[in-house]
Amino acid sequence: MSSYRGKYADELIANATYIGTPGKGILAADESTGTIGKRLSSINVENIESNRRALRELLFCTPGALQYLSGVILFEETLYQKTAAGKPFVDVMKEAGVLPGIKVDKGTVELAGTNGETTTQGLDGLAARCAQYYSAGARFAKWRAVLKIGPNEPSQLAINENANGLARYAIICQENGLVPIVEPEILVDGPHDINKCADVTERVLAACYKALNDHHVLLEGTLLKPNMVTPGSDAKKVAPEVVAEYTVRALQRTMPPAVPAVVFLSGGQSEEEATVNLNAMNQYKGKKPWSLSFSFGRALQQSTLKAWAGKEENVKKAQDAFLARCKANSEATLGTYQGGSGLSEGASESLHVKDYKY
Amino acid sequence: MSCFKGKYADELIANATYIGTPGKGILAADESTGTIGKRLSSIGVENSESNRRALRELLFCTPGALQYCSGIILFEETLYQKTAAGKPFVEIMKENKVLPGIKVDKGTVELAGTNGETTTTGLDGLGQRCAQYYEAGARFAKWRAVLKISANEPSQLSINENAYGLARYAMICQENGLVPIVEPEILVDGPHDINKCADVTERVLAACYKALNDHHVLLEGTLLKPNMVTPGSDSKKVAPEVVAEYTVRALLRTMPAAVPAVVFLSGGQSEEEATVNLNAINKVQGKKPWSLTFSFGRALQQSTLKAWAGKEENVKKAQEVFLARCKANSEATLGKYQGGAAAEGATESLHIKDYKY
Numbered sequence: 001m002s003s004y005r006g007k008y009a010d011e012l013i014a015n016a017t018y019i020g021t022p023g024k025g026i027l028a029a030d031e032s033t034g035t036i037g038k039r040l041s042s043i044n045v046e047n048i049e050s051n052r053r054a055l056r057e058l059l060f061c062t063p064g065a066l067q068y069l070s071g072v073i074l075f076e077e078t079l080y081q082k083t084a085a086g087k088p089f090v091d092v093m094k095e096a097g098v099l100p101g102i103k104v105d106k107g108t109v110e111l112a113g114t115n116g117e118t119t120t121q122g123l124d125g126l127a128a129r130c131a132q133y134y135s136a137g138a139r140f141a142k143w144r145a146v147l148k149i150g151p152n153e154p155s156q157l158a159i160n161e162n163a164n165g166l167a168r169y170a171i172i173c174q175e176n177g178l179v180p181i182v183e184p185e186i187l188v189d190g191p192h193d194i195n196k197c198a199d200v201t202e203r204v205l206a207a208c209y210k211a212l213n214d215h216h217v218l219l220e221g222t223l224l225k226p227n228m229v230t231p232g233s234d235a236k237k238v239a240p241e242v243v244a245e246y247t248v249r250a251l252q253r254t255m256p257p258a259v260p261a262v263v264f265l266s267g268g269q270s271e272e273e274a275t276v277n278l279n280a281m282n283q284y285k286g287k288k289p290w291s292l293s294f295s296f297g298r299a300l301q302q303s304t305l306k307a308w309a310g311k312e313e314n315v316k317k318a319q320d321a322f323l324a325r326c327k328a329n330s331e332a333t334l335g336t337y338q339g340g341s342g343l344s345e346g347a348s349e350s351l352h353v354k355d356y357k358y
Numbered sequence: 359m360s361c362f363k364g365k366y367a368d369e370l371i372a373n374a375t376y377i378g379t380p381g382k383g384i385l386a387a388d389e390s391t392g393t394i395g396k397r398l399s400s401i402g403v404e405n406s407e408s409n410r411r412a413l414r415e416l417l418f419c420t421p422g423a424l425q426y427c428s429g430i431i432l433f434e435e436t437l438y439q440k441t442a443a444g445k446p447f448v449e450i451m452k453e454n455k456v457l458p459g460i461k462v463d464k465g466t467v468e469l470a471g472t473n474g475e476t477t478t479t480g481l482d483g484l485g486q487r488c489a490q491y492y493e494a495g496a497r498f499a500k501w502r503a504v505l506k507i508s509a510n511e512p513s514q515l516s517i518n519e520n521a522y523g524l525a526r527y528a529m530i531c532q533e534n535g536l537v538p539i540v541e542p543e544i545l546v547d548g549p550h551d552i553n554k555c556a557d558v559t560e561r562v563l564a565a566c567y568k569a570l571n572d573h574h575v576l577l578e579g580t581l582l583k584p585n586m587v588t589p590g591s592d593s594k595k596v597a598p599e600v601v602a603e604y605t606v607r608a609l610l611r612t613m614p615a616a617v618p619a620v621v622f623l624s625g626g627q628s629e630e631e632a633t634v635n636l637n638a639i640n641k642v643q644g645k646k647p648w649s650l651t652f653s654f655g656r657a658l659q660q661s662t663l664k665a666w667a668g669k670e671e672n673v674k675k676a677q678e679v680f681l682a683r684c685k686a687n688s689e690a691t692l693g694k695y696q697g698g699a700a701a702e703g704a705t706e707s708l709h710i711k712d713y714k715y
Contacts, residue, residue: 003560003611202361206571213564219611249616253361253577257645258610287615289647 004218008177012221013260015099015139016179019223020261020291023330024070028265028297029056030103030142032075039301045310053081058308059301060089062319066096068330073101073142073181073295079133090137101140101181102133104169108146117158120145120165123172130176140179142225142295143169148187149200149232159207167211174218181263181295183225184208188267189354190232198229198246205254219258225265225295226251228277233268233352240280247277248284248292261291266299268352274299275328275337282335293333298351300325362576366535370579371618373457373497374537377581378619378649381688382428386623386655387414388461388500390433397659403668411439416666417659418447420677424454426684431459431500431539431653437491448495459498459539460491462527466504475516478503478523481530488534498537500583500653501527506545507558507590517565525569532576539621539653541583542566546625547711548590556587556604563612577616583623583653584609586635591626591709598638605635606642606650619649624657626709632657633686633695640693651691656708658683 004012019026031039036055037047045051056078060066072093079102082088090100104126108118120143130141145162147154162184170180184204186197205226212219229246231238251262264281266274274296281292294300303325308318331337377384389397394413395405403409414436418424430451437460440446448458462484466476478501488499503520505512520542528538542562544555563584570577587604589596609620622639624632632654639650652658661683666676683704689695 202571206568210564210568213560213612252616253614254571255615256611256613257615257647258607287647289615289645 003216004171004174004221006175008174009218009221011177012174012179012218016221016223017260019070019099019140019179019263020293021070022291022333024068025294025296025329025333026071026073026101026263027059027069027300028073028295029059029078029301030073030075030101031297032103033077039305040310043305043309049077051310052077055308056081056089057083058315058318059304059322060092062322065319065323065326066093066098068326069098071099071101071140073103075103079136079138094137099139100137101142102138102178104129104133104141104173105143111158111161114155114158115150115153117148117153117155118146119158119161123165123168126169126172127176130173130178134177138178140181140223141173142181142183144183144185146185146187147200147204149190149192149196154186154200154204159204163204163207163211166208167215167217170212170217170222171215174221179221179223180217181223181225182208182212183265185265185267186227188227188230188233188352191234192232193235194229194231194238194242194246197231198250201226201229201250202253205250209254209256219256220260222259224255224259224262226262227267228264233354240276241284243277244280244284247281248286248288251290252287255290257289259290261293263293263295266294266296266351268350269299270348270350271299271302271325272348275325275332276339278329279332279335279337282333291333294329296329300329302349302351361574362529362532362579364533366532367576367579369535370532370537370576374579374581375618377428377457377498377537377621378651379428380649380691382426383652383654383687383691384429384431384459384621385417385427385658386431386653387417387436387659388431388433388459389655390461391435397663398668401663401667407435409668410435413666414439414447415441416673416676417662417680418450420680423677423681423684424451424456426688427456429457429459429498431461432496433461437494437496452495457497458495459500460496460536462487462491462499462531463501469516469519472513472516473508473511475506475511475513476504477516477519481523481526484527484530485534488531488536492535496536498539498581499531500539500541502541502543504543504545505558505562507548507550507554512544512558512562517562521562521565521569524566525573525575528570528575528580529573532579537579537581538575539581539583540566540570541623543623543625544585546585546588546591546709549592550590551593552587552589552596552600552604555589556608559585559587559608560611563608567612567614577614578618580617582613582617582620584620585625586622586639591711598635601635602638602642605639606644606646609648610645613648615647617648619651621651621653624652624654624708626707627657628707629657629660629683629704631705633683633690634697636687637690637693637695640691649691652687654687658687660706660708661704
């Protein structure tokens with residue numbers, strides 16, 4: 001058969017489409033224990049389970065924020081956590097019409113014989129884990145593949161290996177009721193210009209969609225989480241309209257219209273930059289037969305974290321910052337963002353960390 | 359670089375987009391000498407150069423027909439022919455805003471080790487031939503790859519080989535100013551159902567677009583000429599709405615939005631069937647970020663040929679028949695065809711098993 005027609009087909013299509021609802025997007029709150037530890041230590045907060053729980057409660061229970069979110073990606077620990085009052089986070093989400101998602105990959109490992117390129121692990125026992133997560137309330141999943149641009153990178157091996165991993169992960173998810181977010185992140189690191197980024201992005205996306213087709217993945221029940229097409233971190237910046245044009249064009253050239261939505265990653269972009277770029281994309285005139293929305297982690301949480309600083313008395317201020325970013329990005333999906341939304345401390349701060357390891 | 363950005367880029371994009379103009383489509387009049395010979399003999403007409411010329415003049419000079427054609431695909435001989443009065447065919451087309459196209463492949467050959475599967479030849483010297491055709495006025499080209507459905511077909515070899523050939527041809531055309539029509543025809547022959555056709559079509563199209571990407575082809579300056587998704591010729595027919603649903607879905611799953619238009623082949627469908635299916639395709643609700651139009655050969659000419667029968671006194675009648683089919687298909691691209699533009703032969707199946715052009 002050409003593509004998955006199993007028992008979850010209709011549900012996958014409905015959920016993937018819902019996630020792309022105009023005005024909504026995804027909060028990526030799936031930082032692993034190690035990664036969230038770095039964030040917490042940057043605001044002098046101890047990396048213990050109760051602090052991790054408190055941070056996520058701060059976010060998920062921000063009054064009025066969940067209306068701007070169609071989904072939240074969680075780390076496994078969080079899927080089973082509750083509010084201080086004892087209500088499971090997944091129930092909070094369900095009541096607010098937010099789909100819980102789950103990070104299912106197990107990080108990257110280096111590919112021997114390459115110049116530091118990687119592949120992503122996590123296929124072993126993936127089906128059983130997906131089924132378990134579905135039972136716990138998850139309805140979509142995420143798997144991050146990482147590629148880089150260098151004189152000889154990405155190599156054909158890296159492209160093929162990562163595309164294949166994404167395709168295997170995607171079909172296993174679909175067999176178990178989870179909408180797979182396909183994330184082939186091409187790191188922004190480097191001195192290359194936007195044309196180079198466009199070329200690589202188009203090659204990588206073409207390889208991904210060929211692999212998804214080979215593996216019989218039901219495209220209507222998937223989402224794409226790509227990088228925006230931008231100059232490298234060491235190259236001169238360009239206007240948001242240019243980012244928008246190059247990004248939409250790359251998608252037009254590679255992503256079949258059957259895919260309902262794109263949920264961009266923010267990479268190292270500051271909160272404001274990511275929102276402004278997303279806004280420009282939604283204002284861009286041209287064929288866009290898919291929703292263009294967000295799946296932001298750092299670009300939604302940075303100022304909120306700084307405002308919280310781990311202190312109970314700062315929760316309200318932190319939640320105000322978070323609500324403002326959610327609303328701003330919601331407007332960006334409609335192309336109506338006016339800019340400067342409640343810029344808190346840190347909103348224009350670049351979040352780029354060289355060779356970022358999650 | 360990811361895709362072609364050479365001197366013809368803007369022109370290729372403009373021409374490909376123009377071909378997909380709503381209300382217009384392509385007349386495939388590129389039958390090789392051998393093939394047109396079979397058509398002529400079916401109406402008792404000798405296969406001479408002047409008869410071939412006369413037939414094409416009948417078609418191209420039908421009053422009012424060219425407004426429905428954005429392009430006409432020609433065989434090499436025809437590119438250099440003129441009306442009886444001495445006017446080059448390409449001039450007539452130019453005056454009527456019809457882009458001349460040219461068949462550039464050299465037919466199929468069998469792939470050893472397969473069960474009669476083929477690859478298409480014509481890459482040698484293709485660059486020069488394209489440049490020459492561009493000089494002569496051609497602005498788009500056509501290359502037909504052929505695949506079949508059977509127990510073990512299409513094989514991976516056949517898919518890869520044909521996708522590769524199409525991509526090389528496409529790139530060479532673009533380097534020389536011709537918009538390449540990418541035609542991966544999956545023959546309708548067989549007892550398979552529509553699901554099987556859909557599966558194969560999706561696999562083949564995915565392979566084609568991967569190959570086009572690998573070869574740096576500028577998708578905005580190409581066209582696709584696929585089969586519609588239908589049951590096999592030996593299988594029960596389905597309603598046009600079903601053909602439409604399956605066909606559009608296959609395209610949504612495989613064809614990037616950058617491609618401006620699809621120009622369907624008619625395969626063995628009768629004139630009326632092809633038009634009705636195209637109409638249904640244009641009525642499908644939902645995403646369709648490309649024009650959906652026609653590139654019909656037999657399905658535009660069958661009744662016209664019969665009406666002409668090679669006789670001068672029949673020309674006017676034959677031209678009326680041709681005009682009616684052009685108009686019907688134009689309406690179908692707008693989803694407005696009401697049916698019944700049928701002349702004798704319009705509902706006759708044009709399917710010939712293992713059709714060789």
